[in-house]
Amino acid sequence: MKIFENIINPREIRRKLGLNQQEFWTQIGVTQSGGSRYESGRNMPKPVRELLRLVHVEQLDLTKVKKEDFEIINFMKEEHSDLYKSLKKAARAKKKEA
Secondary structure (H helix, E strand, O other), X not given: OOOOOOOOOHHHHHHHHOOOHHHHHHOOOOOHHHHXXXXXXXXXXXXXXXXXXXXXXXXXXHHHOOHHHHHHHHHHHHHOHHHHHXXXXXXXXXXXXX
8 A cells, every 4th residue: 555545635745755845846846835725725736636646656756757768668568568567566576675
């Protein structure tokens, strides 16, 4: 089970990570005041929710992600699905070890 699987409120995620609003929200391109509004219950747009999930829940460093990476992943899924599944399994096992 993921640590934030059942957390809906972004304030809870931020507090769990030990970040202040400025640190938390700027990582996904949202101002501190905008983030404060989301934490107070304002409706969060789907793209912002998805960025929040990728950066703070999945711990993805967006500065390292390139379009080419997704092209390679899609190619492997389509053309070499056995290799893709094997690599995915190995990556998960390594993550559990850490």
